[in-house]
Amino acid sequence: MIQTQNLTKKYGRTVAVNRLNLTVRQGTVFGLIGENGAGKTTTLSMLATLTVPTFGRAFVNGFEVCKHPHDVRMSIGYMPDAFGVYDDLTVTEYLYFYAECYGIKGALARRRSVDLLEWVNLQNQRKTYVNALSRGMQQRLELARCLMHDPQVLILDEPASGLDPRSRIELRRVLRRLRELGKTMIISSHILNELSEVSDEIGMMRGGELSAVAAVDALLDQTGAYRRLWIQAAAEPESWHRVLANVPQVLEYALRPQGVEMVFSGLEEEQAELLKRLIQSGIAVTHFGEQPTDIESLFLRLTERGVLPHDAG
Amino acid sequence: MMRGNPLLLKEFRQRMRTRRAPLVIMGYFISMALLTFLLLYENVQGQLTLLLPARGEQVFVTLGLLQMAVVVFLTPAFAAGAVSGERERRTLSVLLTTPLSPFTILMGKVLSSSALLLLLVVVTLPLYSLVFLFGAAVPQELVGVFGFQLLTIVLVAAMSVCWSTLALRSGWSTVLSYATVTWMVLITGLFGYGLQYAATRFPIDYFLLNWGQFLLRLNPLWIEAGLAGAVPGHFARDSLWFLGFYGSITVILWVLSSGRLRPQSYAFSARFRHGDEKDFE
Numbered sequence: 209m210i211q212t213q214n215l216t217k218k219y220g221r222t223v224a225v226n227r228l229n230l231t232v233r234q235g236t237v238f239g240l241i242g243e244n245g246a247g248k249t250t251t252l253s254m255l256a257t258l259t260v261p262t263f264g265r266a267f268v269n270g271f272e273v274c275k276h277p278h279d280v281r282m283s284i285g286y287m288p289d290a291f292g293v294y295d296d297l298t299v300t301e302y303l304y305f306y307a308e309c310y311g312i313k314g315a316l317a318r319r320r321s322v323d324l325l326e327w328v329n330l331q332n333q334r335k336t337y338v339n340a341l342s343r344g345m346q347q348r349l350e351l352a353r354c355l356m357h358d359p360q361v362l363i364l365d366e367p368a369s370g371l372d373p374r375s376r377i378e379l380r381r382v383l384r385r386l387r388e389l390g391k392t393m394i395i396s397s398h399i400l401n402e403l404s405e406v407s408d409e410i411g412m413m414r415g416g417e418l419s420a421v422a423a424v425d426a427l428l429d430q431t432g433a434y435r436r437l438w439i440q441a442a443a444e445p446e447s448w449h450r451v452l453a454n455v456p457q458v459l460e461y462a463l464r465p466q467g468v469e470m471v472f473s474g475l476e477e478e479q480a481e482l483l484k485r486l487i488q489s490g491i492a493v494t495h496f497g498e499q500p501t502d503i504e505s506l507f508l509r510l511t512e513r514g515v516l517p518h519d520a521g
Numbered sequence: 522m523m524r525g526n527p528l529l530l531k532e533f534r535q536r537m538r539t540r541r542a543p544l545v546i547m548g549y550f551i552s553m554a555l556l557t558f559l560l561l562y563e564n565v566q567g568q569l570t571l572l573l574p575a576r577g578e579q580v581f582v583t584l585g586l587l588q589m590a591v592v593v594f595l596t597p598a599f600a601a602g603a604v605s606g607e608r609e610r611r612t613l614s615v616l617l618t619t620p621l622s623p624f625t626i627l628m629g630k631v632l633s634s635s636a637l638l639l640l641l642v643v644v645t646l647p648l649y650s651l652v653f654l655f656g657a658a659v660p661q662e663l664v665g666v667f668g669f670q671l672l673t674i675v676l677v678a679a680m681s682v683c684w685s686t687l688a689l690r691s692g693w694s695t696v697l698s699y700a701t702v703t704w705m706v707l708i709t710g711l712f713g714y715g716l717q718y719a720a721t722r723f724p725i726d727y728f729l730l731n732w733g734q735f736l737l738r739l740n741p742l743w744i745e746a747g748l749a750g751a752v753p754g755h756f757a758r759d760s761l762w763f764l765g766f767y768g769s770i771t772v773i774l775w776v777l778s779s780g781r782l783r784p785q786s787y788a789f790s791a792r793f794r795h796g797d798e799k800d801f802e
């Protein structure tokens with residue numbers, strides 16, 4: 209379980225994390241999404257006992273990060289965003305070293321390292337030096353390293369960054385299996401699609417604040433409910449406004465030089481009705497079609513934010 | 522020590538794995554051996570008796586001082602990147618999320634970075650024994666000289682590792698470590714000697730004499746020369762003063778470094794934070 213209460217970190221005048229309240233229930237996966245500089249790394253490093261909060265509290269696995277950092281460290285596996293490796297060790301020596309830091313030695317360390325390397329698909333690289341591994345392999349080795357002491361909670365900061373598409377798929381497979389094992393995880397990314405597949409809940413950070421939280425199931429339920437429509441037609445802005453403002457199913461729209469883009473929530477019949485209305489009001493529609501919706505815009509929709517990028521005018 | 526410190530074991534693996542380590546040791550031993558024989562040979566020349574103890578004493582002192590200087594100036598090269606290097610290679614944060622205590626981390630770094638130098642000193646022991654055989658030194662002197670060299674290495678390594686923890690970059694840490702060694706060897710030596718010399722010119726001025734002695738007692742070469750019997754004085758006591766002085770500096774740097782590694786380990790910061798929280802609510 210992870211819980212934060214008004215967790216705040218200031219760097220001088222910069223407020224990197226601002227009164228963050230988030231809860232990750234036992235055995236669930238929380239995806240933390242946000243642009244660069246949103247405060248994800250700072251949040252995760254406070255949870256990992258690396259950064260001391262300016263104020264507020266955080267509990268990991270029931271332990272307060274400032275008061276019982278040792279217990280927190282024993283319960284977490286942390287993977288920083290830009291991690292390095294000790295490259296003059298072999299893969300096995302690498303894992304043994306970290307295992308020993310947690311007091312795990314001998315047969316248990318051997319068994320864990322064999323199991324985990326198999327698990328992250330590095331069983332043939334046991335004797336390879338860490339610097340001979342590709343970035344994707346190092347990333348998976350890091351995951352294995354996080355798991356050597358069998359922690360309850362995993363804190364993964366941008367685990368997919370810097371990976372090629374194939375390694376990303378491999379990584380997602382590993383993360384899904386971790387979720388099945390019942391680990392509590394918090395994973396950050398600046399790409400929502402990376403997270404939607406492995407998370408139970410997604411929170412969005414913006415300017416150090418958690419601006420929205422949504423369950424992935426709820427997001428996926430909405431897939432059919434919201435549609436992005438693209439209507440191509442030459443018309444005056446007033447005529448667009450006159451029609452669209454009176455259609456309740458149009459949640460949002462943005463005028464473009466060639467036509468209009470909108471978020472539509474309604475049945476097929478209502479969509480047909482909209483087209484009819486447009487034509488009746490003298491707008492010469494040359495194209496009326498649906499655009500693929502991505503989970504990102506669903507998320508924004510669900511959390512009552514604008515989906516469509518508006519131009520200044 | 523090694524069993525309780527996984528970091529030390531790992532560092533030994535990494536450091537001794539390189540081909541450099543045995544090469545450095547070999548190279549050092551050979552040059553010291555050559556030097557010893559050269560010095561001995563020079564002393565033997567023109568004499569029928571093999572070696573006068575007084576001359577042998579000179580060889581012993583020369584070797585001891587040279588070795589001390591070399592080793593003290595080499596130590597930062599091994600130790601100044603110990604923690605900053607981990608930071609730069611981005612392995613430090615993971616290390617800090619393990620339950621290893623700052624003490625274990627710093628200790629692992631100090632011992633691993635001074636290991637090679639301690640080994641250098643130990644391999645030259647036979648050479649000294651050779652000098653010793655000629656009756657140039659008494660056993661206590663040999664033990665004193667060696668023990669003091671080993672302790673000085675560990676002290677310099679400890680201060681360098683602390684600088685490497687406190688300075689964020691290896692560049693700065695190297696500068697600070699060499700500044701420390703320069704103070705220890707050159708500054709205290711030159712000023713101490715200079716003041717003492719001035720004191721002989723103005724014998725009334727105890728101030729100069731005291732300061733001169735104060736500085737010289739902080740100089741490892743001076744203590745080493747005294748322990749080897751080259752200069753008169755109470756060098757057992759002086760070496761304790763030396764170790765006490767640099768030991769205290771090391772302790773202060775060590776405490777600061779632990780705080781740097783694990784900021785939450787200090788109670789006062791927790792209290793401070795608590796107050797902050799109240800203000801906020």
Ligand SMILES: Nc1ncnc2c1ncn2[C@@H]1O[C@H](COP(=O)(O)OP(=O)(O)O)[C@@H](O)[C@H]1O
Nearest residue numbers: 219222224242243244245246247248249250251
């Ligand atoms: N050590 C630091 N010193 C000063 N400012 C920092 C530091 N770390 C992060 N910040 C600032 O805090 C904000 C949040 O950064 P970060 O947590 O790294 O965001 P993210 O991981 O979401 O990209 C940024 O504005 C960043 O500049």
Ligand SMILES: [Mg+2]
Nearest residue numbers: 248249289366
């Ligand atoms: Mg980040």
